[in-house]
Amino acid sequence: MKDAFGTPQSLLLLGGTSEIGLATARRLIARRTRTVWLAGRPSPDLTAAADSLRALGAEVHTVPFDALDTESHAERLGKVFTEGDIDMVLLAFGILGDQAHDEADPLAAVRVAQTNYTGAVSAGLVCAAALQAQGHGSLVVLSSVAGERARRANFIYGSSKAGLDAFAQGLGDALYGTGVHVMVVRPGFVRSRMTAGLEEAPLATTPEAVATAIELGLRRRSEAVWVPGALRMVMSALRHVPRPLFRRLPV
Amino acid sequence: MAAHTDVEPLTGWGRTAPTLARVHRPRTYEEASETVRACGARGSIARGLGRAYGDAAQNAGGSVLDMTGLDRIRSVDAVEGLVVCDAGVSLHRLIEVLLPLGWFVPVTPGTRYVTVGGAIGADIHGKNHHVSGSFTRHVASLDLLTADGEIRTVVPGTDLFDATAGGMGLTGVILSATLRLLPVETSLMSVDTERATDLDDLMARLTDGDHRYRYSVAWIDLLARGAATGRSVLTRGDHAPYAAIPVRDRRARRAPLAFRPGQLPAAPALVPEGLLGRTTVGLFNELWYRRAPRRRTGQLQRISTFFHPLDGVPHWNRIYGRGGFVQYQFVVGHGQEATLHRIVKRIARRGCPSFLAVLKRFGEADPGWLSFPVRGWTLALDIPARLSGLGAFLDELDEEVAGAGGRVYLAKDSRLRPELLDAMYPRLADFRALRAALDPRSVFTSDLSRRLAL
Numbered sequence: 287m288k289d290a291f292g293t294p295q296s297l298l299l300l301g302g303t304s305e306i307g308l309a310t311a312r313r314l315i316a317r318r319t320r321t322v323w324l325a326g327r328p329s330p331d332l333t334a335a336a337d338s339l340r341a342l343g344a345e346v347h348t349v350p351f352d353a354l355d356t357e358s359h360a361e362r363l364g365k366v367f368t369e370g371d372i373d374m375v376l377l378a379f380g381i382l383g384d385q386a387h388d389e390a391d392p393l394a395a396v397r398v399a400q401t402n403y404t405g406a407v408s409a410g411l412v413c414a415a416a417l418q419a420q421g422h423g424s425l426v427v428l429s430s431v432a433g434e435r436a437r438r439a440n441f442i443y444g445s446s447k448a449g450l451d452a453f454a455q456g457l458g459d460a461l462y463g464t465g466v467h468v469m470v471v472r473p474g475f476v477r478s479r480m481t482a483g484l485e486e487a488p489l490a491t492t493p494e495a496v497a498t499a500i501e502l503g504l505r506r507r508s509e510a511v512w513v514p515g516a517l518r519m520v521m522s523a524l525r526h527v528p529r530p531l532f533r534r535l536p537v
Numbered sequence: 538m539a540a541h542t543d544v545e546p547l548t549g550w551g552r553t554a555p556t557l558a559r560v561h562r563p564r565t566y567e568e569a570s571e572t573v574r575a576c577g578a579r580g581s582i583a584r585g586l587g588r589a590y591g592d593a594a595q596n597a598g599g600s601v602l603d604m605t606g607l608d609r610i611r612s613v614d615a616v617e618g619l620v621v622c623d624a625g626v627s628l629h630r631l632i633e634v635l636l637p638l639g640w641f642v643p644v645t646p647g648t649r650y651v652t653v654g655g656a657i658g659a660d661i662h663g664k665n666h667h668v669s670g671s672f673t674r675h676v677a678s679l680d681l682l683t684a685d686g687e688i689r690t691v692v693p694g695t696d697l698f699d700a701t702a703g704g705m706g707l708t709g710v711i712l713s714a715t716l717r718l719l720p721v722e723t724s725l726m727s728v729d730t731e732r733a734t735d736l737d738d739l740m741a742r743l744t745d746g747d748h749r750y751r752y753s754v755a756w757i758d759l760l761a762r763g764a765a766t767g768r769s770v771l772t773r774g775d776h777a778p779y780a781a782i783p784v785r786d787r788r789a790r791r792a793p794l795a796f797r798p799g800q801l802p803a804a805p806a807l808v809p810e811g812l813l814g815r816t817t818v819g820l821f822n823e824l825w826y827r828r829a830p831r832r833r834t835g836q837l838q839r840i841s842t843f844f845h846p847l848d849g850v851p852h853w854n855r856i857y858g859r860g861g862f863v864q865y866q867f868v869v870g871h872g873q874e875a876t877l878h879r880i881v882k883r884i885a886r887r888g889c890p891s892f893l894a895v896l897k898r899f900g901e902a903d904p905g906w907l908s909f910p911v912r913g914w915t916l917a918l919d920i921p922a923r924l925s926g927l928g929a930f931l932d933e934l935d936e937e938v939a940g941a942g943g944r945v946y947l948a949k950d951s952r953l954r955p956e957l958l959d960a961m962y963p964r965l966a967d968f969r970a971l972r973a974a975l976d977p978r979s980v981f982t983s984d985l986s987r988r989l990a991l
Contacts, residue, residue: 287988290553290951291928421557421598465557
């Protein structure tokens with residue numbers, strides 16, 4: 287069960303090797319979290335991630351999970367919930383793709399969209415139903431500022447996150463009053479494996495900072511969290527910039 | 538016929554951690570029994586008036602028995618001072634009925650709006666603990682609906698009684714109880730008030746004088762620092778005898794046992810966050826301390842003013858805003874005064890905006906396995922849940938409390954680290970064993986029992 291500050295005792299991390307996901311898990315283990323499920327494709331990275339959390343004192347399980355294999359989601363994730371209550375699900379999987387390459391290769395672009403959007407719709411709904419059945423829990427969805435307004439430089443990724451963001455908001459409304467809390471997290475540029483080699487955007491942040499913001503959001507039962515917080519104002523301004531001008535902005 | 542059911546989000550009085558449950562409202566023992574039998578895999582828990590601060594009367598995804606429909610007072614023996622009543626009867630109702638007959642509830646907490654079942658399940662205490670012990674000391678017997686669907690009559694001195702007294706509803710549903718009452722001549726309290734300049738002064742006054750009073754409690758200004766750390770207002774008293782009513786007060790002379798609680802407007806539903814910050818609470822505390830007389834004796838107060846000042850403001854828990862609040866109450870034994878000092882100093886230094894902070898000296902403990910009171914010092918304070926870093930801070934206080942052999946109060950808990958529970962409650966293993974034998978499928982389950990693995 288979650289405590290009065292919204293800190294979960296058990297966590298299911300979808301995207302078991304996600305840097306933001308693992309930073310969040312570490313932070314929560316330092317407080318109340320004792321049981322962690324890492325869902326991801328079996329790999330040495332996933333095993334290493336599990337070991338690193340075990341070393342912090344948590345009981346860690348792994349469950350094979352592939353965002354693209356939506357057929358398997360209900361069975362694989364459903365099994366996790368039969369083992370015991372999950373207080374928090376963190377939906378943290380996603381790929382950035384390679385914009386230039388993907389524009390020329392529609393199949394690669396579809397893979398980005400299917401992972402980030404279709405896979406999340408499937409896994410999100412499976413987990414939401416399970417959380418609803420247990421009458422409590424948080425579903426935290428990692429969106430992105432890229433979903434707020436499509437940019438020339440990464441609109442394939444951005445559009446998939448825009449879809450995910452809208453889906454998560456609607457799901458949050460659907461679950462309002464059921465004891466289940468849905469929180470959308472919109473980080474800006476995060477220094478991580480995913481962005482290695484890319485030119486850093488203004489207001490860049492770290493996985494640890496995102497983890498801190500998630501913990502605060504849980505305590506406040508927030509519906510949306512921006513990381514860093516200043517992005518909320520920046521993006522609300524950018525959203526209204528006319529397109530001819532937006533096209534020329536160095537964002 | 539099945540009891541009426543609704544699916545509702547529920548929280549405790551602190552309004553944190555909401556969860557969803559099917560709420561049944563049984564009107565008869567049979568309906569209660571049927572509901573428990575049909576409760577499903579996520580179990581069932583009884584709920585009274587929702588005054589437990591944390592998650593003791595919630596059951597996520599399962600069923601909750603709202604017991605307030607079972608509210609009959611079955612019989613009153615006005616000669617011996619005994620009452621037999623359903624578990625869903627509130628102390629408010631009991632006082633309304635019994636006070637005009639010259640009897641008072643033996644133990645009352647800071648609110649009248651708790652049910653008899655809840656009072657037994659949490660084994661509540663009042664300002665008279667040093668004299669009268671906790672609530673279940675005055676229970677002659679109770680009827681308990683257990684997981685097998687049977688109704689058992691449980692009497693003091695048995696394991697089942699000691700597991701149920703303070704057992705947070707996890708041994709079964711208390712259906713009715715027989716209580717021994719306290720005779721009184723009037724509905725007024727004779728109250729002495731004095732100020733204590735610091736914590737040492739307060740503890741000395743409590744130690745020296747408590748035995749002269751039936752009721753005793755101290756309000757502490759936890760925002761006062763330095764030399765004033767622990768400054769407080771000490772209020773002690775007893776039921777006023779008829780002779781204490783002044784001759785000119787004809788109304789009171791004519792109806793000495795009339796019960797007249799006042800009522801103020803309810804707190805608004807929407808309160809801005811952060812209303813109770815350090816500045817506002819600091820100002821309140823300063824005024825509260827200053828307005829108390831340095832010393833006043835024999836002041837006559839109504840029962841509601843003396844025992845239940847907050848009951849005059851319905852929904853006062855809303856003043857903490859949407860984020861809710863936590864109440865932290867712990868006890869440390871005699872000889873652990875240094876720990877109490879350290880904790881009070883830490884709270885003062887941290888600046889927790891708490892305007893409801895009370896210190897009391899407990900008397901002899903009762904035998905309930907998970908009953909909270911033990912001989913020593915207990916401090917209770919309310920803190921807004923949104924205060925940053927509060928979770929980690931209270932965890933540190935828990936360590937001090939557990940290290941000193943003390944414990945926190947389960948009826949108020951919403952955040953304890955489960956690992957500390959065994960140290961705090963030495964009879965926990967017995968409690969778990971009895972539950973495993975009596976209720977192997979964990980029919981009786983609450984958010985509290987899941988969170989702390991009770």
